[in-house]
Amino acid sequence: MENDNIIELRNVFMKFRMASQRVETLKEFVIRTLKRQLSFEDFVAVNDVSFDVKRGEVVGLIGLNGSGKSTTLKIISGILKPTSGEVVIKGKISPLIELGAGFDFDLTARENVFLNGAVLGYSKKEMLEKMDEIIDFSELHDFMDTPIKNFSSGMVARLAFAIATQIDPEILIVDEILGVGDFLFQQKCEQRINKMMSGGTTVVIVSHSIEQIERLCDRVVWLDHGKVVMIGQTADVCAQYRNMASR
């Protein structure tokens, strides 16, 4: 049987070891070890999470603050390695965890396009081909040779979003970033995501806006305190979630 899962998470645990007082230097480490003051506490951020995402699917992650949504996204995008469990990713990922990751604010917008592309693993040549589309989408025609330290946060966000979506990733990871920019740009972003979805891109979204999730997602995973509460069709899960919230 053909397996068209592009993302697979199997019994993923993520434990953070929280030293009650953080030891940052060798000197401190030696002193504390000698005094036997070294103690750790484990904090489980993701607790036995398993789910699959099929190729071309749009999946939303919902849950209250501290429910492990962002940690799960970071595990999917490879930033964090789970303490135990298995993660299988079969495609190129473009993470939009935080806008402007990998930007150097002293460089111009154009240089940053290459830098950011390189961060995501694309060569200068590939980025050059996409340059026009990126400029068009971000609407920064006149500012491409300005150092981005002079940009407004909205401009930076537009540039970052343009790069992340124009490189045609197989998987797009979006964390709470659709709230940036003006009303028109937000619409444009959603249109872009819709277009990518119809083009077969797999999208994983984290958002607190249930409306947005309902508009965009095929399926939803509801997390609470690191555990999966419910996985299912968007309508079902969102209804339940609203129910819980109103209670």
Place this chain on the structure above:
Amino acid sequence: MKKKIFVTVLLLFFVASLVFSVYYPSRDNISNIKNGLENKKYSIDELEFPGWYGEDGDYASMEDAQIIIKDVNTYVSSIKLSGNYTGKNSHVQIFYTTKQGEPFTPEKSKIVSWYSTGSRIYIDADIEALSLRIDLTEQRDDELSISNIELNDRTAVFSINSVAKWCVLPTILVGIVLFVAFYFRGIKPYLDKFKQYMPLVTNLVSRDLKVKYRRSVLGFLWSILNPLLMALVIHTVFSRLFRFDIQYFATYYLVGSLIFNFVVECTSNALGSVISASALIKKVYIPKYIFPFQKCVFALVNMLFGCVAVIVVMLIQGVPFHATMLLFFVPMCYAFVFAYGFGLVLAAATVFFRDIQHLYSVFTAVWMYLTPIIYPEEMLLSNGLGIIMKLNPMYYYTHYLRSVVMYGTLPSLDENIMCIVFALVMLIVGNIVFKKTQDKFILHI
């Protein structure tokens, strides 16, 4: 298409190094010297000229190497042979005559044998000699290279440099490893990933270069001027205040410091590379070794600027250029691998313990004084610190670069092996440490 070019270049490289290694030792000019020496009479005072042979940068194998010094006519308490020699079970035999017309006989001879690598052979002669013959014939299956012979502290500079037959072997080995790596399936995914992130490395390096030079008027020129000025200072200080018996001292210093500073720059930049990339590591997946690697590449670029400074100083001091200079990249490659491995360890350690930064700067200072950079190598040996020298990888890299650039000698197989062993061991250790700890980086940065 690219593959074909790569393979062709590699094959050409093999053939070239094979030809090189076969051709070089065969230039046997030793007989010329012998004749030249025997036909002329030299007093010890007359020996103070640069090279009986070797002025034109010629090399020869050591077979039948004899140095005859007539009209010594004095009491010889000791003979010092200094230079670079490596040898397994090698010995030097000193013949001497006391009467006019007396042939050299084994009865009137002294043998000194040794079983190690070093840079000075001390022969306790205690003879009244009319003429001397120094035979370097007895050494077997390895090579001997002596650039300096002293008789009772009066220096006669010889440039008898033998060439190790297998000196190019390591380069061939590296080529084969590359070749296999290129075709070996098992590591292909890693190589692919590495290749995928190469643009990031070049991007980060060019960013570092821009940041470094953007705010200075002379820009890239500083990378050349800085070592030049440093060499000037060192030259002034050491030719006036502390005098060492080193020919072309400024070049000696500059070549040594070039590769030493390269390693220090690599490691100390790599040390903080992961921490300073925290913004990126927290948000995007990037293979984390890219950061220390990129810092090493950056240092490599800076060192290449420094090479220009070395050439300038060599021209000013009139240091003869040798064909072996073209091999300057060999010790640099060794040092790069070593520095990268060490950088991995430091980068990983610094994530957990920030104060390693301060400890390391002390460490490098100590390291510099234990490496023969501003003083001659013999100084460590004669002070009983030879063991430190032999355990210090930087000694081998500085020595190697000086050999090929200044002295026109090719380091022996042993020396090459030492360089490779240090580099590979460091690389493996670095990779293990880094790999074991890299998943925890994000929790500490």
